[in-house]
Amino acid sequence: MRPRSWTALIVISTSLLWLERERAHADNAAKPPTHPSQADVSAAANHFKSGLRMIEKDDYPGAIGEIEQAYQLDPQTVHLYNLGVAHQNNGDRDKAIDYYRRYLAAAPDGEQADKAARYLNELEAEAATEKADQARDDALKALEKEKKALEEANAAHVEEEEARRRAERAENALRTGPPQAVAVPARAEPLIPTGNEGITEDASADRGWVMPTAFTAPEGTWTLADYELLGVQAGYAITDRLTVNVGAVVPVSSVNAAILSAKLQVIKVGRLRVAALGLLAHAWSTDNAALYQTGGRNVDMLTLGSAGGVATLCIDAGCRSHLSAYLGAGLSWDGGLSAALRSGASLTFGLSTHWKAVFEIEDGAGNDVVKDTLAWYGLRITSSIFGLDLGIAKAIGANGRWGSSSVPFLGITLRSSVK
Numbered sequence: 001m002r003p004r005s006w007t008a009l010i011v012i013s014t015s016l017l018w019l020e021r022e023r024a025h026a027d028n029a030a031k032p033p034t035h036p037s038q039a040d041v042s043a044a045a046n047h048f049k050s051g052l053r054m055i056e057k058d059d060y061p062g063a064i065g066e067i068e069q070a071y072q073l074d075p076q077t078v079h080l081y082n083l084g085v086a087h088q089n090n091g092d093r094d095k096a097i098d099y100y101r102r103y104l105a106a107a108p109d110g111e112q113a114d115k116a117a118r119y120l121n122e123l124e125a126e127a128a129t130e131k132a133d134q135a136r137d138d139a140l141k142a143l144e145k146e147k148k149a150l151e152e153a154n155a156a157h158v159e160e161e162e163a164r165r166r167a168e169r170a171e172n173a174l175r176t177g178p179p180q181a182v183a184v185p186a187r188a189e190p191l192i193p194t195g196n197e198g199i200t201e202d203a204s205a206d207r208g209w210v211m212p213t214a215f216t217a218p219e220g221t222w223t224l225a226d227y228e229l230l231g232v233q234a235g236y237a238i239t240d241r242l243t244v245n246v247g248a249v250v251p252v253s254s255v256n257a258a259i260l261s262a263k264l265q266v267i268k269v270g271r272l273r274v275a276a277l278g279l280l281a282h283a284w285s286t287d288n289a290a291l292y293q294t295g296g297r298n299v300d301m302l303t304l305g306s307a308g309g310v311a312t313l314c315i316d317a318g319c320r321s322h323l324s325a326y327l328g329a330g331l332s333w334d335g336g337l338s339a340a341l342r343s344g345a346s347l348t349f350g351l352s353t354h355w356k357a358v359f360e361i362e363d364g365a366g367n368d369v370v371k372d373t374l375a376w377y378g379l380r381i382t383s384s385i386f387g388l389d390l391g392i393a394k395a396i397g398a399n400g401r402w403g404s405s406s407v408p409f410l411g412i413t414l415r416s417s418v419k
Helices: 005-013 028-031 038-056 060-075 077-089 093-106 113-141 149-176
Strands: 220-228 233-236 242-250 255-269 272-285 293-295 298-301 301-316 322-333 336-351 357-364 372-383 387-397 402-415
Touching: 038 060, 038 233, 060 077, 077 093, 077 113, 113 149, 149 293, 301 336, 357 387, 372 402
Parallel strands: none
Antiparallel strands: 220 233, 220 402, 233 242, 242 255, 255 272, 272 301, 293 298, 301 322, 322 336, 336 357, 357 372, 372 387, 387 402
């Protein structure tokens, strides 16, 4: 069974790019120790880049040649697995079987051993089925000539049934999905990342500090966020491109608020994402306390509706680092109607798998609620299901100078497991 061409491209590409040698995984520990020179490592990387260009042109034979040369220069057992997948998707079953066997012989307990055994079993079952069909045809043709041909046909039938059972077992094992990307070994980043890694690996990817990005959570996931222990928000991803959220202020003081918002990703092209956003909020004060003062009067109730858009540009192919710009406009009612404009930009820069630096600046104009200019900076500790933001917020005056005071910021995000 030949994997679908798109899946094949993902499987091969996500197996073959390079990371640092000291992050080697279990498959590299299983291969015999080698000591490639720096020149060999560099040359191997060039062969991988050449292979990438050929894969983009659907030139699998050429790409396989480049991968084989890279393996000769800097041998890693995971490349045997990658070559098996490449040959399988190129329609060369015999070579795919050979590389899967070589991989399992070199790394029987390797991280991809189960998958390699599964694909090998499928291909061997397929080959056995073809062999059984041929034997049966030959036996039927010779049936009129001699009894022995009938016996061979019966034997072929038994072999065919066994091959089908093996194929069924392999198919059942594959029902969880087509061949997937291998765990990344040393110097082996994906040649063609999907662009979703930054979202699936970062539970807080849908925002900078408080301003939104154009990312949306994976379909079917729930998100719970907390800001400064006082503001809470719950969200659900209806699809990969549409999320809805409800929020509130914990009623520990006289200030209360309820928020409903939605985000729809309307453009996803290359490294660019664009999303439309809508928000409806209502805030009120109890105990006759004022939310704020404007025009010499106390305001104890505010209703705000806004709409806007945000564009996010991925800095790297996996979108682990990205730059976002937001612009929104709205109307507020606090006893009088006023318009408000809010803009902002954020930069999230991946330092490692679980550490990111986050910078943000936001500015408002139009009414007393959203008129301040704020800058945020700090660190994010994150994973696919948990995010922790630790940073500082500072006001910027009308003259462009930093304010003298700084306010610490704490944000926590919990997200259900990505399906």
